[in-house]
Amino acid sequence: MQIAIDTSTETASLAIVENGRILAELTWNCGKNHTVQLLPNLNYLLEQNSLSLESADCIIVARGPGSYNGLRVGISTARGLAYSLGIPIVGISTLEAEAWQHAGTGLPVCPILNAGREEVATAVYQVTNSSWIQVEEEHLSTIDDLCSGIHTETVFCGEYVYKIKTELKAKLGDNAIILSPVAGLRRAGFLAELGLKRIESGDFDDIATLQPHYFRGPSITKPNPGKK
Numbered sequence: 001m002q003i004a005i006d007t008s009t010e011t012a013s014l015a016i017v018e019n020g021r022i023l024a025e026l027t028w029n030c031g032k033n034h035t036v037q038l039l040p041n042l043n044y045l046l047e048q049n050s051l052s053l054e055s056a057d058c059i060i061v062a063r064g065p066g067s068y069n070g071l072r073v074g075i076s077t078a079r080g081l082a083y084s085l086g087i088p089i090v091g092i093s094t095l096e097a098e099a100w101q102h103a104g105t106g107l108p109v110c111p112i113l114n115a116g117r118e119e120v121a122t123a124v125y126q127v128t129n130s131s132w133i134q135v136e137e138e139h140l141s142t143i144d145d146l147c148s149g150i151h152t153e154t155v156f157c158g159e160y161v162y163k164i165k166t167e168l169k170a171k172l173g174d175n176a177i178i179l180s181p182v183a184g185l186r187r188a189g190f191l192a193e194l195g196l197k198r199i200e201s202g203d204f205d206d207i208a209t210l211q212p213h214y215f216r217g218p219s220i221t222k223p224n225p226g227k228k
Contacts, residue, residue, distance in 0.1 A: 004192035007074030008066030008094040015188035034073040060195030063091035064213035071212035088204040
């Protein structure tokens with residue numbers, strides 16, 4: 001049994017899988033409450049399905065990019081579980097997990113996460129000759145620069161896409177394929193599928209050194225010395 005954890009953004013997701021089959025899955029809008037909601041929801045999933053944490057043989061976790069606080073909570077929780085249970089851990093790119101949900105479209109898939117400062121974290125993936133490949137490396141981009149590199153029908157995914165849908169459509173027209181919010185909801189079950197591929201090949205991460213992938217650190221507002 002494997003446990004998949006994704007706290008990359010304000011949308012959090014958990015999945016419990018066994019032999020490639022989802023036993024339980026929960027996706028919810030946790031805002032910035034990852035710290036107080038993650039473990040209670042994991043315990044809820046286990047209890048509702050009469051499952052034991054001790055039955056887990058691997059932890060799969062989204063390693064980012066994403067929000068600083070969300071990733072910190074997810075990675076530290078995953079590492080703590082793996083260490084205490086004495087089981088391996090696998091870290092998966094949040095962008096790849098986001099894109100993997102739409103691999104069946106056969107089109108290039110461009111996941112987008114808000115990176116702040118009018119930039120997004122993005123990449124491009126596609127199934128080519130029956131193989132899932134990364135066409136474009138993960139990077140920061142403005143929406144203008146991102147759109148300038150799109151010349152064919154492309155599926156855009158990620159919760160931030162719905163905030164910039166009008167802009168994408170205005171710049172790309174029919175080349176911007178934007179699925180419904182329900183179809184585009186990031187789910188830990190897909191994260192688990194990517195993790196299982198790593199598990200099958202024996203490709204695990206080091207519990208002691210696995211770190212979140214931040215494109216940027218936390219946004220900290222400096223105090224105004226003139227304000228009392």
